[in-house]
Amino acid sequence: RFNDSGQLVQCNGSLPNGDKGRRKSRFALCRRNKANGVKPSTVHTSCTPQAAKAISNKEQHSISYTLSRAQTVVVEYTHDSNTDMFQIGRSTENPIDFVVTDTMPGGQSHTDGQTIQSTISRFACRIICQRNPPYSARIYAAGFDSSKNIFLGEKAAKWRMQDGQMDALTTNGVLVMHPRHGFSQDSKPGLWREISVCGNVFTLRETRSAQQRGKMVDSESNELVDGSLIDLCGATLLWRTAEGLALTPTVKHLEALRQELNAGRPQCPVGFNTLAFPSLRRKDTLDEKQPWAYMRCGHVHGYHGWGGRRDPVVEAECQERECPMCRARGPYVPLWLGCEAGFYVDAEPPTHAFVPCGHVCSEKTTAYWSQIPLPHGTHAFHAACPFCIQPLNGEAGAVRLIFQSPLD
Template sequence: MFSLGQENISTSPASTKGPVKYGELIVLGCNGSLPTGDKGRRKSRFALCRRNKANGVKPSTVHSPGTPQAAKAVNNKEQHSISYTLSRAQTVVVEYTQDSNTDMFQIGRSTETAIDFVVTDTLPGGHGHADGQTVQSTISRFACRIICQRNPPYAARIYAAGFDSSKNIFLGEKAAKWRMQDGQMDGLTTNGVLVMHPRHGFSQASKPGLWREMSVCGNVFTLRETRSSQQRGKMVDPESNELVDGSLVDLCGATLLWRTAEGLAQTPTVKHLEALRQELNAGRPQCPVGLNTLAFPSLRRKDVVDERQPWAYLRCGHVHGYHGWGGRRDPEVEPECQERECPMCRTRGPYKPLWLGCEAGFYVDAEPPTHAFVPCGHVCSEKTTAYWSQIPLPHGTHTFHAACPFCIEPLGGESGCIRLIFQSPLD
């Protein structure tokens, strides 16, 4: 498991097994590690663990526009504050005070030390992350913060926007903002922080929930017409900003899965996935045409096509070895996108190499890999493919579509996944 790596973390007083872990955030589309490798605060999964010293904050004093106290709060680099700009001449400043009962973790695109988990835009197809210098990122530099209770039940709550290195959050004139009945201010960030809590936990019985938007103060709203609209959605009073096992957090450019420590304890390990791979290979599946034995490559070699690599026709599910025939050449279609005709059943469809899903945190059960996502060819359990193919993930600023969690490639076909049909050896 990955540890925090930035600040010392405390061990449980009742346990010598290591730090108290609140949970982990896992980036969708990374399949076990970033394409360029996990380095420092930039990695595919991030463990939130109890810190040696509490660093949580909570709102305290609201300063009216133009008062000396407001300017003092903003300029004090030891004091957390949020500034709500109503007009050029009017800024309401809300002072935040230390909270000894909570730990704060910040997520965003910025590499400043105030950010604990650096997240960059994820490209579909598992081809890596967008380079912020060449592609305009839609992820905020200080996207969101998660506040965790230091004592059981270790509740984790999410809030839009993070504090910068000067401990400030600034909501400009164009940001949606408003004053609440208790006098406190609230607002939304430019592209917003969306959260979806699954129904029935993160298990075989899981069903997708509704996407909501989280405000700077942690209130829950229906979605705006577009991500950056200045008109906020309707407040959803009964719903909470508390993350549950399987909650999805979308930062407009990257989507993160929250897994609680308890949920991860029930999740298959990489060791278990490796055992399933070996068991699958021990069955010596064969290419029904070439009769050569097929084998899934090791999890470490998850991106290199092997000569014994299983390939599949993803409309019918028949598994073969690679062969170069059966396709009709269309000069206007990329070779990897051209459809092939299955020699077993004559069904035409995508013909792709199969890859095992290596990120154990995406699995809703520990069952064998029997199904593949269409059209990327990532393989995992039936219930896992069924769950993810139901989830509309945010795409761009106003659309949603189901995607493979291992590579974020949009799903196609009738159901987004297919049961694989392996040919057993004839001897």
């Protein structure tokens, strides 16, 4: 049994519409009762009856590479009893084990009623895991559809390798970033790479869907490590290993840190009322004791209405305000504890907040995520809060919180 799981960067530990079925904020990959992995076998370089049979046979996995209207190369895949395959994509068809949807800043997701075109592929990628130790997991671009086929059209970037096998890139690509020094308080971001259909590693294209592929990086592999980020052009997954998660703070530990913070009875330096972080279960409901902070300086207050709108919900839209303690001007927002334990690089107390969203976690966790350029659109990158993917502002992307202790 292996508990490697992908943490979907979304709305602070849960989806906006709740975790249901194959659409969740986190997924655990466990050894299947029966192996369903596949590996490449016969290559058909012309439209032979065997090639046509491989495509039409719904019990036979195959990948079709269309080179021109006159030529299609078909690669048959055969059963591999040593591996399990898990597929990820936007489609809700049965071959997809984990359904992911586009995520907007603040954790909103595109709904079926919206006309915004999704950039996530219906069959985005597949992860092949060994069934026996060391349970290594490798990622490949594209997933097999309901007919167990992958079709790469004329416009897809594709090429023939030296061993005669074909390879290709998908339209918007599957990008992976492996952290340096593992996923810990010493972690540093690695370089973003693109993974091909056959699992080879390439430097990034000029834009996500450019025809020209990057350079092949022979020294790197498609094997996922603790803390690997997988970007599907619209959603980003964080891969955690069972060993890595064993060292990560639990939700119970985060709750203990919350209670310890509240036990210090922090006060509003203006209203002198006691502040308290709401329980993790009530993480989205503004409370009268809710701590608020000025994001420019980090001074923590209770909510007060002067110098801005009196509706705290509207106020949360981030109006600039002047801190009464130091006169620094900047966003004035409610503070929320980061609830997804898988994002923490250590188990230290929550002392810092991401700017401008106000999600609170440990200093080294904010420092790590503030350094990571997450893919945005087809060619941009920016650092973002992992709990709500809102782009970060300011030099550091985070601020140290300054709490006022009780006067008594």
